[in-house]
Amino acid sequence: MLRLLAEGCDYDEAGHRLRIPLGQAYLIATGVPADGGDTVTCAQRDRPGMLRSSSQRLVNPNHSNPTAREDVHAWIRWRVQTDPQMRDTARHRVGADAEGD
Known part of the structure; x- marks a missing residue:
C-alpha cells in the first residue's frame, strides 16, 4: 500500500x-x-x-439518490406495466387526480 x-x-x-x-x-x-x-x-x-x-x-462516501436516475424511472415504469396490481393502482390514482381528490 x-x-x-x-x-x-x-x-x-x-x-x-x-x-x-x-x-x-x-x-x-x-x-x-x-x-x-x-x-x-x-x-x-x-x-x-x-x-x-x-x-x-x-469509509463514508457521498451517497447518491438512485430515484433521480432515468434508468430507475424506466425500471419503475416497466414494473407498473408488467404488474396488474400496480397498473390498477396507477389507473385509480390517475382517476382520483382528475377528480381533484
Missing part, C-alpha cells in the same frame, strides 16, 4: 488496484482507522500515508 502511495496513487486508485475498500486501504497503510474513531497522536500524524485532511470520505 505504501509503495502505491509513494508511486503517486491516491487511496482511490490504490484501493481499486488492490480490490479492497478505501477505508481498509487507509488502515493498512497507516494503522489508523479512516472513520476517525481513534484519537490520532502527533507521532501517528507523521506516519507515511496519513492524510492531512479528513479521512472520513474513505
